[in-house]
Amino acid sequence: MKQQKKSRTYLDIVKRQFARNKLALYSLHVIYVLLFIFIFADFLANDKPLIMKYKGEYYAPVLREYGVEMFGMQWQDEFKTQQWKLLASKFEEGDWAVWPVVPFGPNDYDLKRKLMPPNSTHLCGTDELGRDVLSQLIHGSRVSLLVGFVAVAIYVTIGMILGALAGFYGGWVDVIIQRLIEVMITFPRMFLIITIVAVVQTQSIINIMIILGLTGWTGVARFTRGEFLKVKNEDYVTAAKALGFSDFRTIFRHVLPNTLTPVLVTATFGVAAAILIESGLSFLGFGAPPEQATWGSLLSSARDMLPSGWWLTTFPGLAIFITVTVYNLVGEGLRDALDPRLKQ
């Protein structure tokens, strides 16, 4: 009996609360799948074989590509021309290759196969250059999720620091930071972003991530400030001060961890919002460079094809829809689970 009454940690409670919300739980699983695609995109959709035996030797071209791009390795001479499509015709007896599930690269074009509706070879059809839409979706997920995470990481960091300073010190620090926040939120965010993108000129997703990060911190800062105001007169804060800890240590070691939960919830919603904004920017042609497939740019190039080519709008649209929805649902589930008033 006593062992069964083992005290539960806060994390356990949250987990149990979260698991009650079936929708959020399923959404979390979808996020796991998205993360899997995000990490293993190159192994899921690629025009190179995963592993193969060619003229008696074993090769792993996909892994090799990482070597070439990151560590300055070289392609073997016979693969320098990158004619992977012709490889099968050059196979001798005993040679074999394992291809990825989607055996097309995102930029792998074939004009003769342009604008094919979904079929057994191209599950999501092809675009106007004959590129496989599914492969572009898989690689596009990288951009979308990366933008979501990095942008949010940037603005959560900025927002937490500024919010913490404002909440902890109060006084003129608070006044300055609050005015800063007010100035920031008077600008419509989308216009601000478009203006900055236009000024910066060079197109890259890194710029988009930084810009999203630099413009999105106000909400987090306000949340953190509020939490700090709530917490800063608690006994343990007074204790920390009495022990002579530096302000830095008090803020970041003692107070901040206790204000994290609401911030995490906003961050989850923030990822969804950032993905949506990135898609919007790419749709308008301000986002990623042309050779980089993103969900938004896929939609944008499909727009000109309307009303033909329904698969060009449907699948990227669905991808955005599902991703943004699951992040929102998980965020909602997390918020409910963390809320002690709802505890059962």
Added chain:
Amino acid sequence: MKRSILIQLSILLALILLTNLVDTKSRANYEEILGQAGGVKVDLTGDVKIFNSSPTHETPRKGGTLIKAESAEPENLNYYTSTSAAAKRFLDYIYESLINYDYTTWEYNRPVLAQHYEISEDKKTYTFHLHKNITWHDGKPLTSEDVLFSLKAIMNPYVDDAPLRAYYRNVVEARTPDKYTFIVRTSDTYFLNLEYMGGFAILPKHQWDPNGMMDRFDVQDLKDPQVFNNESDIKEWADQFNTNPLNRPAGMDAGKLIGSGPYKFHRWITGEYMMLVRNENYWNKEKPHISGFTEEPGYLDTIIVKSISDATAMLTALKAGDVDFLPRMRAIQYFEQTNTPDFLEKFQKVTFVVPAYSYVGWNNDKPYFQDKRVRQAMTMLIDRNAYNKYIGYDLGIPTIGPFYPFSPQYNDTIPRWPYDPDRAVELLDEAGWIDHDGDGIRDKDGVPFKFIFSVSAGSRGSKLLALMMKEDLQKIGIVVGIRQLEWSVYVENLRDRQFDCVMLLWIGGLQADPYQIWHSDNIGNRGSNYIGFRNAEADSLIIAARYEMNPVRRDSMYWRFQEILHEEQPYTFMFYQRDPGAYDRVFQDVKWIPIRPGYNNVSWWRRVSSGANVGMAP
């Protein structure tokens, strides 16, 4: 907040599903698609100089409205300072010139405002005798004073019309011995002199210079820095001209542009439409108005140019009956989205040649494109035919040089460079672009073969070509980066020669003078030879041809010039353009011509609608 996002997304999803319902039939084979568009292909080769896609034996009816849709709206409506083609297309119905194209021979010698003209023995003095009954739209007479004023406006060094003014540098004297005679003398025998001396639009002096500020200056004064720097009136008048509110006569109460042409300016509502109404008091009632083309100077009561920037919206407007004529559709719309019997019954589809060609320009001063062998290799690496067929729906007309392919200037004996990647690789090796350091990228003298393909943000075709090249060239060890730029920035970079490779369109005429684009004088100083083509023989041919009055001898020089261009490949010449369009079948005598924009609405007339629409004619 998040709820509203969810709701928005649900709406998005619903819309996507809805659009799917519109088009659920499976796609036909591509070869079939190219063949089944069901339109008319305007062919202006051989003896056919005008193509009528809606011929009829009926007597043309006066009346009715034509509404056409265009994607770009002009930034201003000043004939001399506006750089937009949309403005010229519109203003050509309002203003007239002394002479214009003859619509049967396509030579620039049909008298319009001039009753007749004489060219002196030495081909330097041009005397134009004006009709005596010409009136402006406000009833005032048009005289040689207006002609002289217009020439002075063009030549005023402070007017923002530098590209146009360049063609009038050779004017040494212009005078008006009487009200109906205009004499202009040039210093040289440039072969396009008649086209420029008689071809500028005449603006009414009483509207643009009511106080006669320019009266006391002659054309020499406008070329003499001593005079135009010291006479403040010249600059003051030019400033007034450049900033005159009449340049943007937008809105309901804006002033009206006055011309002499068959249509009068009526109204311009920015972002919506521009409107012309027929000039009932048109001075030129002579029949036929343009020989071989139209009897009357316009049958339609009103011509409206609607501004619709989105191609999909444009087609929707046509189908809904809000627009009668789309001069420029997307190829995919023409070939794949307008093949229903309903559409074909109501609308006539046409593809017609416009005098413009697309090309890929290589900056000849960049290390990788200095060697002509590399440029030849680049040409052979672009699968132009596949590009034309699959991206352009086979609309382009292959070209090897900068001249109009159906003119005697065009050298049709030169075969196109084939698509031959293997030969291209050999040429690159020969030129010394070999992967010396073994990093998978070709290099020479330590410069890796990495270049940037600049793409203008609105241009879909060049973006797709850039993507294709990036994939293809990567396989032979050349790295292509793609940079998308806004048009204004794009043009700036072009003029400053800050680019590696661009894809663009040159819009030309039936007779071209290659001096502006190909002579080495025009490298730098923001000249049009921005790719930096230098060739001594080409330079001397260009100059000699300019002053050669014998057309046969001149064309033989241009044929040699094209051989040089072909060998040097400063550009990869892509295609002469063919635009797909569609119009309501209610219009008759819809004629297509080889000069831009490819049609002239004065020949069109609107039949009284029959059948279900009886009694509903506008």
